[in-house]
Amino acid sequence: MAGGNSDIEFIKKGKRLDGRKPDELREVRIEAGVLNRADGSCYLEWGNNKVYAGVFGPIECHPRHKQQQDRAIVQARYTMAPFSVNDRKRPGYDRRSSEISYILSQALERVVMVEQFPRAAIRVDMQVIEAHAGTRCAALTAASVALADAGIPMTDIIPSCAAGKVSDTVVLDLNKEEDNYGQADLPLAIVPSTGEVVLLQLDGHLTPEEFEQALDMAYKGCMDLYEIQRAALANRYGGGA
């Protein structure tokens, strides 16, 4: 958060600058099974965000010292293409990608039945090819679908969505301008069947009341995304999801 820029009026007559209501998601489109080589894959468009996720596994765990004798590890890897942002991003891995990859791995380990594959790795690679705020949520949402597409045993799939604050109003799913100049950003990911929170970050300033409102709003956003994820899988594999 840039600390909030009060000069911009983000909400006019109950509508946001992109025409959404405060609790409205951007349009999300998910397609499962889009890559040939990966064991499972997913392409997701979320507003103007565009993300690919690909899964390989269970495979041999490299480097060796990361192996766990009693379970598999989930190696999630979040990367952004140099052309995904307006100022070209230097290619390669940076500290931000590192942190995001780490927390996404941990979130996914909650639902992947890792105890079934001792000493193995399940690789989840996420490529952001166009970024307009909310890409970690988009990547995690796509990753779950790719894991399911790969046939990896899981207790559930994980949807992820952020809430935030702009012009002193709590809103769902910040867009680029809201993210750059808003007052808070709270990405959330849940396990819908149990209601557990598996990813939570906060960046910015919220009162206790606003926090509760934002958490509830993001939770509801996740549940809406869950339906879109299930529909994408049903669309690929048939059957009523």
Added chain:
Amino acid sequence: MSSATVANLMRGHIEKLAAQGKRTDGRSANEFRGVSIETGLIGTAEGSARVSLGDTTVMCGVKLLVGTPYPDSPGRGSMTTTAELACLASEQFEPGPPREPAIELARVVDRGIRESQMIDFEGLCIEHGEKVWIVFIDMHILDHGGNLFDCCTLAAASALGNAKIPNVQHGIADKDVDLSIGCWPISCTFAKLGEAIVLDPNHDEETVMSARLTVAHDENGNLRAMQKGYSGAFTPDEIKASVKTARTADKALRKALKEATK
């Protein structure tokens, strides 16, 4: 079983077919796989293209930024090409800084574009000795189904053909204009399978090939860049024959490129 193991088991089969002028996927020796090109997909890039050649898919984004010219060419813009073998494209790709295969790939594509004078670098000079446009060509391999060289060259050419110079954003002029294209390079890659040579190797064929030859032509049939790879060998006659084949075999790709960038 890993795909490398499978391919090794298939080695005899692939080489036997190749000796008869046949392929595992039913193609003839000098036939490209189906190609599809979509352009202008990425709003944050000045030019972009997603290109599939058979099972291989490459996403290429072109960005133009204002920078300073090299001291030895004060009146010319410049370009930088990178290839990212994204982990999701193959179980064989591993994270980390680009290694030799990715660097070779980017440099071969770079040479094809540079040497064909596809980009008019003098036209990218904004202020002599001070300010020029730098063209960044970033290729992300999304699906590795073999023959990344030709797919990447096609993706880079398509994205450049789709690129606009962002004058407005950088306060250079009041209108964005198309990047002017001087020439369209196409590369053709051959693989040596046993004693036979085939065009556009698929993933299994690449796993068992002994040598690789990439030939980039411009639209007038002149050679612009070449690269031989792997530890196997070609005879001079084989190379001459492949260059000759490439001149006609690139028609399908040229047609697709023309349609995608018109």
